[in-house]
Amino acid sequence: MDLTxxxxxxxxxxxFRAWLEANPAGQSPEGEDAxxxxxxxxxxxxxxxxxxxxxxxxxxxxxxxxxxxxxxFYEELARVRAPIPANVLGILLGGPTLMLWGTEEQKDRYxxxxxxxxxxxxxxxxxxxxxxxxxxxxxxxxKDGDDWIVTGQxxxxxGAQYSKWCMLVARTDQDAAKHKGLTYFLLDMEQEEVQVRPxxxxxxxxxxxxxxxxxxxxxxxxxxxGVGNGWKVALTxxxxxxxxxxxxxxxxxxxxxxxxxxxxxxRGLMDDPAVADKLxxxxxxxxxLRLTAYxxxxxxxxxxxxxxxxxxxxxxxxxxxxxxxxxxVDILGPEALLSDSPxxxxxxxxxxxxxxxxxxxxxxxxxxxxxxxxxxMR
Amino acid sequence: MNFDFTDDQHEIKRTARDLxxxxxxxxxxxxxxxxxxxxxxxxxxxxxxxxxxIAISEANGGQGLGTVELVILLEELGYACAASPxxxxxxxxxxxxxxxxxxxxxKWLPGIADGTATATVAIAxxxxxRLVPDAEAAAVIVFVQDGAATLVERGDAEVEALETIDPTxxxxxxxxxxxxxxxxxVEGGIARCEAALAAEMVGIAQRAMEMSVQYAKDRQQFGTxxxxxxxxxxxxxxxxxxxxxxxxxxxxxAWAADSNPVQLPLGAAMAKAAASDAARNVTASAIxxxxxxxxxxxxxxxxxxxxxxxxxALLTSSRIQRRRIAHASAAAVTPTA
Numbered sequence: 001m002d003l004t005x006x007x008x009x010x011x012x013x014x015x016f017r018a019w020l021e022a023n024p025a026g027q028s029p030e031g032e033d034a035x036x037x038x039x040x041x042x043x044x045x046x047x048x049x050x051x052x053x054x055x056x057x058x059x060x061x062x063x064x065x066x067x068x069x070x071x072x073f074y075e076e077l078a079r080v081r082a083p084i085p086a087n088v089l090g091i092l093l094g095g096p097t098l099m100l101w102g103t104e105e106q107k108d109r110y111x112x113x114x115x116x117x118x119x120x121x122x123x124x125x126x127x128x129x130x131x132x133x134x135x136x137x138x139x140x141x142x143k144d145g146d147d148w149i150v151t152g153q154x155x156x157x158x159g160a161q162y163s164k165w166c167m168l169v170a171r172t173d174q175d176a177a178k179h180k181g182l183t184y185f186l187l188d189m190e191q192e193e194v195q196v197r198p199x200x201x202x203x204x205x206x207x208x209x210x211x212x213x214x215x216x217x218x219x220x221x222x223x224x225x226g227v228g229n230g231w232k233v234a235l236t237x238x239x240x241x242x243x244x245x246x247x248x249x250x251x252x253x254x255x256x257x258x259x260x261x262x263x264x265x266x267r268g269l270m271d272d273p274a275v276a277d278k279l280x281x282x283x284x285x286x287x288x289l290r291l292t293a294y295x296x297x298x299x300x301x302x303x304x305x306x307x308x309x310x311x312x313x314x315x316x317x318x319x320x321x322x323x324x325x326x327x328x329v330d331i332l333g334p335e336a337l338l339s340d341s342p343x344x345x346x347x348x349x350x351x352x353x354x355x356x357x358x359x360x361x362x363x364x365x366x367x368x369x370x371x372x373x374x375x376x377m378r
Numbered sequence: 379m380n381f382d383f384t385d386d387q388h389e390i391k392r393t394a395r396d397l398x399x400x401x402x403x404x405x406x407x408x409x410x411x412x413x414x415x416x417x418x419x420x421x422x423x424x425x426x427x428x429x430x431x432i433a434i435s436e437a438n439g440g441q442g443l444g445t446v447e448l449v450i451l452l453e454e455l456g457y458a459c460a461a462s463p464x465x466x467x468x469x470x471x472x473x474x475x476x477x478x479x480x481x482x483x484x485k486w487l488p489g490i491a492d493g494t495a496t497a498t499v500a501i502a503x504x505x506x507x508r509l510v511p512d513a514e515a516a517a518v519i520v521f522v523q524d525g526a527a528t529l530v531e532r533g534d535a536e537v538e539a540l541e542t543i544d545p546t547x548x549x550x551x552x553x554x555x556x557x558x559x560x561x562x563x564v565e566g567g568i569a570r571c572e573a574a575l576a577a578e579m580v581g582i583a584q585r586a587m588e589m590s591v592q593y594a595k596d597r598q599q600f601g602t603x604x605x606x607x608x609x610x611x612x613x614x615x616x617x618x619x620x621x622x623x624x625x626x627x628x629x630x631x632a633w634a635a636d637s638n639p640v641q642l643p644l645g646a647a648m649a650k651a652a653a654s655d656a657a658r659n660v661t662a663s664a665i666x667x668x669x670x671x672x673x674x675x676x677x678x679x680x681x682x683x684x685x686x687x688x689x690x691a692l693l694t695s696s697r698i699q700r701r702r703i704a705h706a707s708a709a710a711v712t713p714t715a
Binding site: 285299364367 | 382446591605607611622623624625629630648651699704711
């Protein structure tokens with residue numbers, strides 16, 4: 001057991017810190033489109049510095065970073081409050097899925113533009129009637145010569161308005177069993193048959209969209225992982241989703257908690273046992289999250305797959321992030337509820353944390369069945 | 379950054395699990411509880427294997443290993459809910475090892491390491507420690523008060539046996555004054571005790587969770603295993619969450635004790651708080667998952683539940699630990715004037 005960073009991990013961290021110091025991200029502008037353009041520019045700079053996707057292999061433009069180094073990368077980004085790269089879905093989900101399932105031609109064609117943010121990727125999995133029950137999806141793809149014709153509706157597609165490619169799962173065999181008739185495609189978003197409609201969320205922003213697909217064309221060469229194999233390929237994407245950003249989120253949570261602690265302290269509230277108890281509890285949860293996330297990495301690095309602790313961090317993080325926002329409202333009072341307060345934003349945005357990327361209820365089902373070996377739920 | 383045990387540490391864990399499965403099944407725990415006496419033969423065997431001195435230096439008759447190895451053993455002893463003076467004796471060993479003078483160490487540690495003269499730790503207020511494990515049989519008591527500690531020989535202390543809800547362990551109320559002062563790192567000694575105690579509670583939680591998961595697979599109602607119902611299975615996942623979280627904090631505290639003492643005080647406070655909460659919540663939840671059966675004497679869950687309650691009450695309470703964590707965190711983020 002050695003719970004300090006190794007010499008090489010420290011060297012990695014220091015190199016990235018030095019780069020961040022020489023290349024500050026700057027302040028994001030107001031407005032969603034401008035903020036997105038800012039994140040795109042930021043990713044280009046990361047790409048030019050060789051930092052866009054540290055966990056990718058060198059041959060595809062990455063750094064062959066270990067899991068711990070990748071964790072350090074996201075921790076450091078969060079520490080200087082630099083934005084997440086614009087093409088985060090391409091980097092964390094699309095790229096790794098292609099590397100596992102894609103043909104050589106597909107890797108050559110798509111991977112570099114993901115890194116350079118020239119082509120943004122989005123994820124077309126969920127549908128109005130297929131959320132947690134993803135395999136129930138109805139979007140249909142029918143073969144027409146060398147193309148597939150796609151019709152259906154997708155929802156919760158973040159970044160769709162900026163995207164060139166959509167990781168789309170569609171049903172290609174109506175007669176096959178639920179999980180078997182699916183195929184994973186890359187859909188070109190730049191066609192009239194694909195309409196993007198923003199979804200306004202409880203924060204007032206529109207991070208997510210609905211996609212209306214009416215006879216869009218996908219060439220056969222854009223099938224990933226083979227026809228009828230879509231469920232397996234999609235699971236690769238989803239596994240990456242759960243592992244990816246945890247470390248940056250954990251640091252952001254800690255920064256928020258430190259800020260609240262500082263404000264409580266400045267107001268002389270630390271002598272209030274109820275306040276101290278609540279903040280103590282949150283610091284405890286925050287540290288346990290960090291330790292458990294690293295423990296999960298150690299298990300994955302040694303055994304090639306995550307242990308029981310690996311499935312718990314998203315659940316821990318999402319609930320603690322919600323509790324932090326609620327605690328801020330309790331401790332700071334009405335000013336934390338004003339529209340321009342970051343706490344008010346956190347109070348609203350964090351409600352999505354226990355839903356996006358797998359609801360807590362679905363995570364619990366997965367943990368119950370796969371980690372504890374309990375019988376399938378009913 | 380590597381959380382994994384070494385091969386030797388994995389081996390200690392395996393050996394401990396195997397031995398305790400044989401020597402401390404629940405029938406033995408029940409016997410010890412109902413007879414009011416520890417299993418002397420089992421204790422002798424543990425001491426002959428050198429367990430009691432695992433974290434005591436070789437010069438003083440121990441094995442010279444660290445807090446991590448001790449924590450591994452204690453997690454397994456908690457898992458078995460073993461009835462023995464191991465915890466109290468180890469905690470006293472940690473105190474004397476880290477806060478005692480050479481003479482004090484030479485005088486007391488060999489007896490602690492081979493189990494022939496056991497010791498315990500008493501946390502006192504105004505001369506009285508209200509809950510002290512294994513004080514009656516101890517040769518010496520590490521008497522801690524207001525951040526200072528003295529060694530009080532058993533004959534010089536007033537020891538009044540207590541009956542608590544946990545009959546798997548002997549408790550007493552201890553009054554004392556004076557004694558031979560420990561002049562070293564008392565705070566560091568107590569922090570190591572907290573890590574050790576946390577480890578026993580992690581083991582308790584792990585056992586209660588495993589028993590619940592097994593029961594939820596076996597027990598059928600409405601024609602299906604109850605573990606297929608989310609009300610039950612989600613409760614089990616909550617047990618896993620709390621147990622693993624407490625385990626992360628406990629391993630971190632043990633590692634800090636051996637390798638990075640700067641992080642020990644806060645780490646130990648976190649381990650004690652997380653493990654107390656986890657052990658109490660998980661054992662309570664285990665009774666619920668077992669339904670009516672869980673409420674019976676025969677189901678054996680109550681030993682774990684009772685041990686969790688008493689362990690959580692030892693040393694510093696979660697309530698105080700949380701405040702300590704909050705104040706330490708506030709001090710870290712508040713710019714000094």
